Amino acid sequence: MPYLAVHRDDVPAGTRRARLMEVLEQLPRSQAGVALRAVGFQHWVRASTHCPRCGSPADLRPDGRSRLCASCGIEQHPRTDPAVMMSVTDDQDRLLLARRAEAPPDRMSPPAGFVEPGESAEEAAVRELLEEVGVRSAEITYVGSQSWPFPGSLMLAFAMRAASAEIQVDGDEIVAARWFTREQVEASVRCGDLVLPPAGSLAAALVERWYGLGYGAFVARS
Structure with a gap:
């Protein structure tokens, strides 16, 4: 089943907002995992706009799971520490x-x-x-x-x-x-x-x- 994540700036007015930690315990385990993954990808998308090798802008791939630098061709994946x-x-x-x-x-x-x-x-x-x-x-x-x-x-x-x-x-x-x-x-x-x-x-x-x-x-x- 596909899921879509929406940045908070694009959430319709009137929608109740809550910190992730406030809702994790209320979600089924499968949905909690989806929420954690969505927040993780969002952090990465916003923080990794440029190629780590040459510094050129890196475009987000259609699937949203990696970026590709048009200058040197390196593909950048989300970092997990x-x-x-x-x-x-x-x-x-x-x-x-x-x-x-x-x-x-x-x-x-x-x-x-x-x-x-x-x-x-x-x-x-x-x-x-x-x-x-x-x-x-x-x-x-x-x-x-x-x-x-x-x-x-x-x-x-x-x-x-x-x-x-x-x-x-x-x-x-x-x-x-x-x-x-x-x-x-x-x-x-x-x-x-x-x-x-x-x-x-x-x-x-x-x-x-x-x-x-x-x-x-x-x-x-x-």
Whole structure:
């Protein structure tokens, strides 16, 4: 089934607007994937108007999935940057949540970072965890992935077991981090000291995976 995406400037007046994160949880999984892909392509179309090799204007191909430079003939495809996100637990089954410097106040999520050239996703997860919060990992297991169009990433999620509970944030990308029990998550959310990742995101899925049954009801009540 074909889908068409319309830029917000072309949406008819009177149409209700909403941020993507506000509607992801309301959409069926198949439609959520379409929405993520549409936003990702739109970001790429607007940011890649010229050839990366010679700088000449590059025309969008009829199918909208690539650009072709009329000057040097190079075909340009959307760029996807691999990134990792880590659901980290200690020997007490507490979950590690961290606050990024640019995050809204009290918003904490599982640590994450980009894969560097020459390393595997698993190596990136181990490195990012150590660099950002000073935690060494003893075990790592792949969990799943999600396309994330801000601006164009493929998030690869891992479940990791910490070798120790000691935390040392880098103070640059991560400004705070701590271990949470399920009871502490509930209490912190209810008193407003903790804002969990938005529903529909891979980060929220990882928190729910750790929390277990009742997460949806708990979040709905918060």
